[in-house]
Amino acid sequence: MKIPRTLPTREPRRPLLDLGFHPMVVGLLALALGLTLVFPGAAQATTYIVDPGGGGDSPTIGGAVSSASNGDTIQIASGTYTEFVSFTEDLVFIAEVFGQVNWQPHNGRTLFVDSGATLEIYGIRFTGNGSAIEIYTQEPCKIWNCTFENLTATGGGLGIYVDSCSIDVNECTFSHLEATGTLYGGAAIYTYNPSGTTSRIANSTFEYCTTFADGGAIDARCTGLTIENCEFRHCDALYGGAIYFICHESQIRNCIFENNHCDYLGGAIYVASISGDEIADNTFRLNTADSRGGALYAAGDVADATITRNLFVENTAAEGGAIYQDDFADVIEYCTFYGNEGSAFGSAIYVYFGSPNIVQNIFCRHDGTAAIYCSGTPAVACNAFWDNFAGDVEVCSPPSPANGNIFQDPKFCDAPLGDLTITFDSPCASSQVPGGCVGQMGRYGAACDETSVEVPSWGRLRSMFRDPH
Numbered sequence: 361m362k363i364p365r366t367l368p369t370r371e372p373r374r375p376l377l378d379l380g381f382h383p384m385v386v387g388l389l390a391l392a393l394g395l396t397l398v399f400p401g402a403a404q405a406t407t408y409i410v411d412p413g414g415g416g417d418s419p420t421i422g423g424a425v426s427s428a429s430n431g432d433t434i435q436i437a438s439g440t441y442t443e444f445v446s447f448t449e450d451l452v453f454i455a456e457v458f459g460q461v462n463w464q465p466h467n468g469r470t471l472f473v474d475s476g477a478t479l480e481i482y483g484i485r486f487t488g489n490g491s492a493i494e495i496y497t498q499e500p501c502k503i504w505n506c507t508f509e510n511l512t513a514t515g516g517g518l519g520i521y522v523d524s525c526s527i528d529v530n531e532c533t534f535s536h537l538e539a540t541g542t543l544y545g546g547a548a549i550y551t552y553n554p555s556g557t558t559s560r561i562a563n564s565t566f567e568y569c570t571t572f573a574d575g576g577a578i579d580a581r582c583t584g585l586t587i588e589n590c591e592f593r594h595c596d597a598l599y600g601g602a603i604y605f606i607c608h609e610s611q612i613r614n615c616i617f618e619n620n621h622c623d624y625l626g627g628a629i630y631v632a633s634i635s636g637d638e639i640a641d642n643t644f645r646l647n648t649a650d651s652r653g654g655a656l657y658a659a660g661d662v663a664d665a666t667i668t669r670n671l672f673v674e675n676t677a678a679e680g681g682a683i684y685q686d687d688f689a690d691v692i693e694y695c696t697f698y699g700n701e702g703s704a705f706g707s708a709i710y711v712y713f714g715s716p717n718i719v720q721n722i723f724c725r726h727d728g729t730a731a732i733y734c735s736g737t738p739a740v741a742c743n744a745f746w747d748n749f750a751g752d753v754e755v756c757s758p759p760s761p762a763n764g765n766i767f768q769d770p771k772f773c774d775a776p777l778g779d780l781t782i783t784f785d786s787p788c789a790s791s792q793v794p795g796g797c798v799g800q801m802g803r804y805g806a807a808c809d810e811t812s813v814e815v816p817s818w819g820r821l822r823s824m825f826r827d828p829h
Contacts, residue, residue, distance in 0.1 A: 411437040421445050421453075421463070436461045436484070446472035450499075451479065458483030458505055465490025468513060473497055481506060486519070494521045498555070502528045508548065509533070514541035516571055516579055517550030526557035526584075532564040539571040545597055545604055546579030547571045553582040561587045570596040574630065575604030576620065585610040592628065595620045600630030600657075601647060609636040617655065620647045626657035627675060631688065633660040639667045649677040652710070654700060658688035667692045671780065671803045672708070674699045680710035681726070685736070687714035696722045696780050696802040697731065706733030707750070715739065722770050722788055722802035723748060730754035742797035744770050744788050764794040770801070773808040781807035 408424040409416030416437065418424040422445045424434045433452040438460035444467060453471075455461040461484045463470055468490035473479045478499040485507040486492035492508055494517075495501050501522075508519035515521070516539045520529065534548035544550055547569040553559060559582065566577035573579070576595030578587070585607045592602035592615065601620035605612065610633075617628035627647035631637060637660075644655035654675035658667065667689045672682035673696075681700035683692070697708040707726035709718070711734045718740045723731040726748040732740070734756035742764035745752040752759060752767075759765035771786040773779045781804040782788050788801035800806070 405431040405433065407433040407435055409435050409437070410441075412439050412441070413437070425451065436463075440464065442466055442488075444469045444472070446474060448474045448477050450477055453479075453481040453484060455483035455485075459485055459507065461485060462487060463492075464488035465492070469494070473501065479503070485509070487511065489513070491515065491518045491521065493519065495525055495527070496523045497525045500526045500528065500557070502530075503532060504528075504530045505532065507533045507535075508537060509535040510537075511547075512538045512540065515539060515550075516541070516544040516546040516573060516575075517548075519548045520550075522549070522551040522553065524553055524555065526553060526559045527551060527561070528559070529561045530563055534564065534566045534569055534577065536568045537570070539573065542572045544579060545571040545573035545575040545600075546577065547575075547595075548577045550575075550579045551582055551585070553585070555583070558584040559586070561585070561590065563589045564591075566590065566592045566595060566602065568594045569602075571598075573598060575600045576602050576622075578603045578605070580604070580610075581606045583608045583610070587612045587615060589614045591616045591618075592620055593618045596622070598623045600626045601628055601649070603629045603631075605629060605631040605637075606633065607631075607637065608633055611638045611640065612642065613638065613640040615642045616645075617642065617647055618645045622649050624651045625649060625653055625684070627654045627677060628656060630657045631659070633665060633688070635664065637665045637688075639665075639670065641669045643671045643673075644675055644682065645671075645673045647675045652677055652679045653684035654681045654702070655683065657684045657686075659686040660688045665689045667695065669694045669803055671695070672697045672700055673778075673780070674701075676701045676703075678702065678704040679706060679733075681707040681728070683709045684712065685709060685714065685716060686712045687736075689714075689716045691717045691719065692721065693717070694720045694799070694801075694803060696804065697724070697726070698722070698775065698780055699725045699727070701726065701728040702733070703728045705729055705754070707731055707748070709733070711736040711738045711756070717741070718743065720797065720799060720801050722746075723752065724770055724772075726750070732756060741765065742793065742801065744768065744801045746770055761794075764797045766794065766801075771810060779808075780804060783808055783810045785810050 430450045440462040442464040473495045479501040483505045511518040537547040539547040569577040576597035595602040601622040620628045627649035654677035681702035708731040715737045722744045724746045730751040731748045732753045740759045768787045771783040773781045784806040789806040790800040
């Protein structure tokens with residue numbers, strides 16, 4: 361039953377044109393200025409002030425919500441609020457001062473958005489023993505400039521749990537979230553949206569998000585999701601240390617993944633799809649999987665998925681130190697693989713099944729096993745192989761110079777300091793690559809002059825520390 365709306369106790373705010381003139385004068389003025397009139401009786405959005413000190417319309421968030429109608433705004437004064445609120449209207453929640461509203465769960469729950477409602481929420485901090493936002497609606501919802509930290513509960517989606525709606529998450533922070541259950545994952549965000557509406561998670565940071573299920577930070581099962589310009593660090597899960605991603609026509613791009621871990625598949629990302637996904641322009645560094653895909657485990661039956669323009673540095677797994685590819689990608693291109701390790705098979709890439717085109721990449725300084733291991737049938741062309749301690753490929757046909765592959769020092773600008781751009785005279789520069797190859801090899805183009813500092817090869821370094829006995 362809808363709770364009857366009560367009027368604010370404060371003096372109502374005057375409309376824009378309420379200057380004390382006769383209504384006819386106001387009407388004529390509005391027409392002259394081309395303004396839209398709002399006549400008495402028409403619905404107008406109202407802002408309700410929440411102030412625990414008594415200076416607003418309600419001392420509690422729930423009290424303001426009970427007075428609100430569709431389109432109203434709940435403005436919350438600084439302070440700590442411990443309460444559970446649910447609603448069925450279209451409402452906007454905004455912190456009077458961003459970051460100074462601390463909303464904590466009551467009996468394990470904080471905010472519930474029911475069917476048919478929309479949510480916009482800005483600048484609020486969620487903490488405590490429980491979950492923050494639960495969304496069960498098919499309407500779009502917007503969550504901007506919010507902080508989710510030190511939340512603990514048995515289910516996933518402690519920050520944001522989404523069932524069937526599209527979400528726009530922007531400039532949020534998710535930190536130290538622990539989902540202890542095993543039913544579903546995503547300690548920060550769980551989203552289920554098969555309807556094909558577009559969702560976006562952008563410009564946000566995820567740190568120390570852990571679950572005993574899938575996706576340390578994000579568990580996404582949807583269509584049309586873009587995750588971009590985000591950072592994921594120290595997240596942990598059984599599958600997909602940072603992200604578990606079963607989405608179609610979706611992208612993960614311009615993100616940083618560092619020091620994430622999984623027990624089984626996909627130290628940073630587990631992705632499975634049947635159409636159109638793209639993993640592009642990301643950096644994967646120091647991620648680990650105990651089994652397969654130190655940075656990325658990619659599976660599916662896809663003809664048009666791509667892995668392009670990524671950087672993989674010092675990721676580790678038993679099989680596929682950087683990537684374990686199981687019939688996912690049509691192409692793996694313009695990536696730089698440096699210093700990854702596969703203890704059993706494929707320090708850079710394990711091609712388990714499928715025939716991806718592996719083109720325009722750099723494979724350098726891999727340890728443990730050969731850079732590429734194949735039980736599938738990839739096409740390997742226009743790549744640079746250099747100083748891979750256990751060899752360039754295993755089982756696959758050896759890469760041929762006739763296919764544009766080269767076996768020379770890529771000449772990075774400053775690899776010991778993490779700069780894997782290449783010199784202007786690098787054999788991987790777009791002006792130097794063999795005929796038939798298009799553009800530079802690797803993630804980055806040329807950015808510096810040749811350095812005179814000699815960097816010893818990985819094989820030479822290994823020989824210096826090898827046990828002579």
